[in-house]
Amino acid sequence: MSQAGAKRKLQLSELEELRNDAYASARIYKARTKVFHDKHIVRKSIEPGNKVWLFNSKLKLFPGKLRSRWNSPYQVQTVTPHGAITIFDPKKGKTLQVNGQRLKQYIKDSVPTEGVESVTLADPIYST
Template sequence: MGFEKAEAERRLQLQELESLRLEAYENSRLYKEKMKVIHDQHIKRKEFQPGDLVLLYNFRLRLMPGKLRSRWEGPYKVERAEPYGVFYLSHPSSSELIKVNGHRLKMVRRRRKTRS
């Protein structure tokens, strides 16, 4: 009689533990979905059109000392845009095209004219 009662109690405990585990998984999934929405709101979409002036990130600068040196080179002109973030750039001083990933580019800011 004692074994049957202990067995029933243990099964009840295991069912309760399983329901707590499933609830934790569900809460984790909901939290991740909310965090993804918040993260995606802060992502700035980079869309470049042919003719835009952009700066190119130089990731090899760490080989050259100088911490005040800018890591951005340019301006370059976007000649062609292909799917999946591939861009062809041209430098004003040369005629050859450079093929780069869009993650290495940023738009050139236009300076505002100040009234004096």
């Protein structure tokens, strides 16, 4: 009986060591995964007063071939430290709070319109 008791205690201590090794391995895996994830996060510099585009996630199912998934420019009102951004829609007069990952900077068209020549795409007329 004493040998069986000693053997059982040894098995329990081995089981405890295996459990501790599994916890340590899981902790290392989670730390590596977090470092990998954090490295690939793109930080955006959005400040109050800027104009931004809002990603329309409802268009994922039936987007249409050439339809843009970004909605008209919104005005940024407030930016919180954890990524929530309050935006204002000037067309509807509504205020929305969205995740900063759904926004991208609005950049005005910088293409000059002066001196631009237009070309029509009509069928050419051939002389015979």
